[in-house]
Amino acid sequence: MIRIDSVTKRYSDGTVAVDRLSLDIPDRAITVLVGPSGCGKTTTLRMINRMVEPSEGSILLDGADIRQQPVNSLRRSMGYVIQNAGLFQHRTVIDNIITVPRLLGWSKGKARERAAELMERVGLDSSLAKRYPYQLSGGQQQRVGVARALAADPPVLLMDEPFSAVDPVVRKGLQDELLRIQDELGKTIVFVTHDIDEAVKLGTMVAVLRTGGHLAQFAPPAELLTAPADPFVEDFLGADRGIRRLSFFPSDALELETGPIVPLDADATRLTPRGGAPYLLVTDADGRPLGWGEPGALTAGAIDTGRLLSHGRPFRPGTDSLRTALDGAVLSPTGWAVAVDGEGRAVGVVSQAAIGEAIRTAHSEDRPEVTAAG
Amino acid sequence: MNGFFDLPSDLQHSYLGLIGLHLREALLPVLAGLLLSLPVAQLCARFRWLYPPVLGVTTVLYAIPSLAFFVILIDYTGQSEMTVMIPLAVYSLVVLVPAIVDGVRSVPPETLAAAEAMGLGAVRRYLQVQLPIAVPAIIAGLRVATVSSISLVSVGMLIGNQGALGNMLNDANLYHRPELAVNSVVTTALLAILVDAALVLTRNLLTPWMPKKGAAR
Numbered sequence: 001m002i003r004i005d006s007v008t009k010r011y012s013d014g015t016v017a018v019d020r021l022s023l024d025i026p027d028r029a030i031t032v033l034v035g036p037s038g039c040g041k042t043t044t045l046r047m048i049n050r051m052v053e054p055s056e057g058s059i060l061l062d063g064a065d066i067r068q069q070p071v072n073s074l075r076r077s078m079g080y081v082i083q084n085a086g087l088f089q090h091r092t093v094i095d096n097i098i099t100v101p102r103l104l105g106w107s108k109g110k111a112r113e114r115a116a117e118l119m120e121r122v123g124l125d126s127s128l129a130k131r132y133p134y135q136l137s138g139g140q141q142q143r144v145g146v147a148r149a150l151a152a153d154p155p156v157l158l159m160d161e162p163f164s165a166v167d168p169v170v171r172k173g174l175q176d177e178l179l180r181i182q183d184e185l186g187k188t189i190v191f192v193t194h195d196i197d198e199a200v201k202l203g204t205m206v207a208v209l210r211t212g213g214h215l216a217q218f219a220p221p222a223e224l225l226t227a228p229a230d231p232f233v234e235d236f237l238g239a240d241r242g243i244r245r246l247s248f249f250p251s252d253a254l255e256l257e258t259g260p261i262v263p264l265d266a267d268a269t270r271l272t273p274r275g276g277a278p279y280l281l282v283t284d285a286d287g288r289p290l291g292w293g294e295p296g297a298l299t300a301g302a303i304d305t306g307r308l309l310s311h312g313r314p315f316r317p318g319t320d321s322l323r324t325a326l327d328g329a330v331l332s333p334t335g336w337a338v339a340v341d342g343e344g345r346a347v348g349v350v351s352q353a354a355i356g357e358a359i360r361t362a363h364s365e366d367r368p369e370v371t372a373a374g
Numbered sequence: 375m376n377g378f379f380d381l382p383s384d385l386q387h388s389y390l391g392l393i394g395l396h397l398r399e400a401l402l403p404v405l406a407g408l409l410l411s412l413p414v415a416q417l418c419a420r421f422r423w424l425y426p427p428v429l430g431v432t433t434v435l436y437a438i439p440s441l442a443f444f445v446i447l448i449d450y451t452g453q454s455e456m457t458v459m460i461p462l463a464v465y466s467l468v469v470l471v472p473a474i475v476d477g478v479r480s481v482p483p484e485t486l487a488a489a490e491a492m493g494l495g496a497v498r499r500y501l502q503v504q505l506p507i508a509v510p511a512i513i514a515g516l517r518v519a520t521v522s523s524i525s526l527v528s529v530g531m532l533i534g535n536q537g538a539l540g541n542m543l544n545d546a547n548l549y550h551r552p553e554l555a556v557n558s559v560v561t562t563a564l565l566a567i568l569v570d571a572a573l574v575l576t577r578n579l580l581t582p583w584m585p586k587k588g589a590a591r
Contacts, residue, residue, distance in 0.1 A: 049491055075493035086488030090506045090583045100492050132583040145488075158491070 001027050002048060002156070002188065007057035009043050009213070017043040018213035020057070025205075028186040032203035034193055036236070040213030041192045045158050048190060049075045061156075076100050079149030079157040079187075084165050085141040087133040093119070093144050094129040100152040111151075118147040121184075123177055139170035146178070150185070159191045163198070175201060196237055200225065200244060208233050222248040246323035249362040251315055254325060254355065256339050256348025264290065268300040277349060279334045282308055287345035289314060292334045309333050314340040317347070322362065326355050378553055382545045385535070389557075395455075396538035396565060400524040403459045407466030407519060408512075414467075415474035416500065428471060436468040440529050448533065458530035458537070465526065466519040473515025477508025510584060513577040517570050524566045528558070539565075 002025040009018040018040040025031045033041040046052040048059060050071050059066050066074055079100075087096050097118060098111035106114075119126060122143040133141055142162060149157055163171045175198065182189065193199055199206045200221040208216040208224070210232050217229040225245035228234035234241070259274035261281045271280065272295050279292040282303055291308025312331030315324040317339045328337035329352040337355065339348045379389045387395060418425040443461035451457045481504050489503045528540025535541045539558045546555035 051487070051490055072493035072495055075491055078491075080488060080491035082484045082488050082491070084482070084484050086482065086484035086486075088485060088489070088503060088507075089482075090503075090509075090581070092583075099494075103493055134583065134585045148492075 001025060001062065002190070003060040003063075004044070004047075005058050005060060007044070007047060007054045007059060009040065009047065009052060010055040016213055018047070018054075021209075021213060021215055022057075023207055023215070023218060025188065025190060027188050029204035030182060030189040030191055030202050031205045031207065032191045032193060032199040033207050033209060034196055034199035034203075034236075035209035035216075036211055037194060038211045039209035041194075041209050042160055043213070044209075045160055045190055045192045048156075049078050049080065049158060051075075072103075076103055076152065077154050077156065079151075079154045081142075081145045081149045081157070081159040081162040083161040084138075085133075085145035085162075087141055087144055087148070089133045092130050092132055093124070093136070096133070096144055097148045097151050099148060100154075104152055106152075114151060115147070118150055121150075121181060122147045137170075138166045139174060142166060142174055143177075146174075146181070150181075150187075155188055157187045157189045159189060161192055161194065164193065164195065171198075178202065197244075200247070208236060243323060243326070246326060246359065247321045249322040249359065250318065251320050251322050251325045251339075251358075252318040253361070254317060254322075254339070254350050254358050256317065256350055258348050260336075260349055261346050263287075264303055264305070266300065266303075271295055271298045271300055275349075276351065277334075277336060279309070279336065281311065281336075281338060281346060281349055283346050286343075289338050289340065289346045292332065292336070311338045314338040314344070314346070316340060316342070322355060322359060325350065326352070326359075329355055378557060381542070381554070382549055382551075385541055385545060389561075392539050392542070393561065393565065396524070396527055396540075396562070397569075399455055399458055399527045399530065399536075399538050400462070400565075401520065401569075403462035404466050404470075404516065404519050404523050406459075406463040407470050408516065410463070411467055411470035411474055415471050415478060418471065418475050419478040425475060432468040432471055435464050440526065441532065444533050453534035453536060455530075455536055457533055458527060462523050462526055466523060469519045469522070470512075470515045473511050473518075474508060477511025477515075478504050480511060481507045506580075509580050510577060513573055513580075517573050520569055520573065521566045524569065525562060528562065 004021055004023040004025070006020045006022050007018055008016065008020050010016050021040070021044060033044055035041050043052055047054050048066070050066060088099070094112060094115045097115040098108075101111040101114060102108070116126060116129070119129065124140060124143050124147065128136065128140065133144070136144065145162065163174045166174065179202065191202060203221050205218065206221050206224055207218045210216045217224060217233045222245065224233065225237060225241045225248070228237055228241075257275040257277065260277040260279065261283060262270050263283055264285065274280070278294070280295055280298065282290045282293055282298070282305070284290055289311045290305050291311050293303065293308050297307070310332055312328040313324070315328050315337060325337050329335055329350070335352045336349050338346055339350065341347050381387070381389060381392070385392065414428060418428050440461050444457055447457045447460055451460070485503065485507070486499065489499045494502065528537045528543065531537030531540040531544050535544070539562050542554040542558035546552055546558070
């Protein structure tokens with residue numbers, strides 16, 4: 001565990017970047033430091049590998065003060081990922097990745113073997129190994145950055161706004177990838193970002209810092225969304241924290257109706273209102289949803305798929321959260337969400353009202369499930 | 375004995391010998407200038423306040439006419455190659471120091487931060503990160519310094535035939551052989567072009583990591 005013990009960083013001009021900060025960073029989990037610019041989050045991160053020395057207080061790694069070991073050996077035991085990747089532009093992808101293993105005295109062969117393994121793990125094609133950074137996209141460069149940080153298999157990974165310079169689509173991919181890698185490797189990750197959505201998505205624990213380097217709140221993301229400690233945190237979380245909090249409620253408790261689901265080739269007797277739904281969900285031969293239709297307007301044997309109403313984005317019960325389910329219901333003009341299985345086949349439909357009921361039930365339970373994220 | 379490449383015996387060198395001498399007198403000072411510039415530039419990059427005064431000093435030194443330099447140096451180094459080469463080395467600083475400082479500063483801050491965070495000490499960061507990334511800027515500076523040095527060597531003629539190819543200019547006058555002057559000028563220019571081309575080639579070999587012109591990623 002990394003223990004930050006009432007650490008203060010004061011610069012010679014009197015500015016205080018971090019003010020008596022204490023944090024216990026749990027092992028094998030992602031701890032996110034989030035806050036507006038000037039809140040000292042990067043300074044805090046850099047104190048962990050001694051790129052910045054605290055003015056007061058101490059930082060303990062597994063109980064030992066980090067100042068007890070030589071600075072470069074400390075740094076080599078912590079992976080570091082930075083915004084824009086910070087790759088060595090004069091070295092190939094593979095030579096970038098093997099930087100720390102080579103510093104630690106690994107043989108070139110062993111280091112390269114390890115690099116090849118890591119490229120696969122972070123989703124880089126092996127054909128990129130001999131490329132130079134300028135030949136890669138921003139997202140690929142950042143993947144190399146992550147592989148380079150993981151190269152010597154450090155127990156700790158420090159990530160300083162690693163995904164903030166890539167476009168939103170690539171960023172989402174990198175975030176999902178990080179969560180997947182973390183599932184496999186279980187590193188102790190300290191992650192700095194100014195993006196509260198990223199913090200909520202990635203963090204096992206989230207530390208919200210405010211300008212001047214004060215800790216405003218340190219809590220799991222669901223708790224942060226449920227009970228912000230003060231107006232600053234509440235404001236920082238944004239206007240839709242209620243909706244975002246639904247990310248932490250699983251959707252498997254929703255009662256799905258199967259009655260309104262009809263196949264494209266349904267006969268006239270099936271084309272009548274069923275369940276509570278005023279509409280019918282038409283599916284193709286494989287059971288995948290095509291869209292909603294009014295029972296009276298559908299002609300048996302000749303359903304015009306072009307005139308069906310959009311079914312929004314389907315959700316997967318169990319995997320997706322109530323937020324995704326509600327989103328699907330809100331997106332469809334019918335107000336009903338469609339549940340699908342892993343193959344995309346419709347397994348049921350659920351109304352906004354039923355989702356609302358599930359939300360109320362979930363709220364009434366003391367604490368939301370923190371396991372289902374996304 | 376009046377061919378284009380037949381040189382008067384007082385030059386004490388064959389045509390090729392003069393070329394070798396010229397290259398030595400031109401390139402050794404640039405090399406010395408480079409070795410002096412590297413640490414000076416590193417200090418300037420590290421301590422920003424040092425850069426303006428250093429630039430001022432190199433510029434003032436560059437403004438000293440070579441003849442004035444010779445007059446001072448001749449007391450110490452005599453009518454020798456050394457007297458020619460010392461001013462040339464000093465002149466090269468005015469180009470090389472800013473080139474290296476710009477090159478070292480062109481390393482992106484996140485690259486340096488990443489290097490530090492991975493446990494590369496200051497020496498490794500300099501040798502393995504800053505210097506290699508500064509190579510294009512350094513070679514750009516070397517190209518200017520070298521070409522200028524090759525043309526300046528000829529002035530050495532004034533202190534007892536220490537000007538290599540430049541000495542042919544004097545002989546052209548003495549023996550009324552204008553073709554010697556033409557030879558001197560053309561050969562000097564060709565040398566400059568060839569050495570410049572060699573530097574460009576060296577840069578291309580050293581920097582396979584540079585984006586190729588016109589080729590998008």
